[in-house]
Amino acid sequence: QVTLRESGPALVKPTQTLTLTCTFSGFSLSTSGMCVSWIRQPPGKALEWLALIDWDDDKYYSTSLKTRLTISKDTSKNQVVLTMTNMDPVDTATYYCARTLAYKHFDYWGQGTLVTVSS
């Protein structure tokens, strides 16, 4: 059974760095073809893909946010970590992690974690 769960702060201040952790089970990120992405959704708005890390430790980022994002993995802990620097109120959103097989669709999603950026 594949599960993913996001964790991190619910509230961050403007200019701070956000660190989110995705803890997953039911698959290994060392298996060929496995990828984990981060996706966010501002309240009432559409989904926005942020970053992906694959089984070979290759990393890809949203063009518009790449200077602020870092994605990493700890295969032994079944975790993927996303950091986003210089947080702004417009970054207020629910942040999801999701599994991708071979750079295709997102077949399993975490329940999401709401991050509010406010002073």
Next chain:
Amino acid sequence: EIVMTQSPATLSVSPGERATLSCRASQSVSSNLAWYQQKPGQAPRLLIYGASTRATGIPARFSGSGSGTEFTLTISSLQSEDFAVYYCQQYNNWPVGFGQGTKVEIK
């Protein structure tokens, strides 16, 4: 980057009726297109991938069609649990992109 455009933004349908949702890509994505359903307070759920393949456990009333730049999600007979927001997503080119969503509401 490929831009995904969904129409209409809102679709008002009576239970039991057919719903047809459209998704257009700014350039060809072949059949690398997925559809997701999202209910309030929940994560998106994969419905369709490869433009027309239903994901595990998805009822047969959901069907997808299209290739290239034009895609359709059809719900043949809307059930109460189908009222939600639907997103299309292309994965032919990375970075991937989602459409803005179509809200299917009760008429």
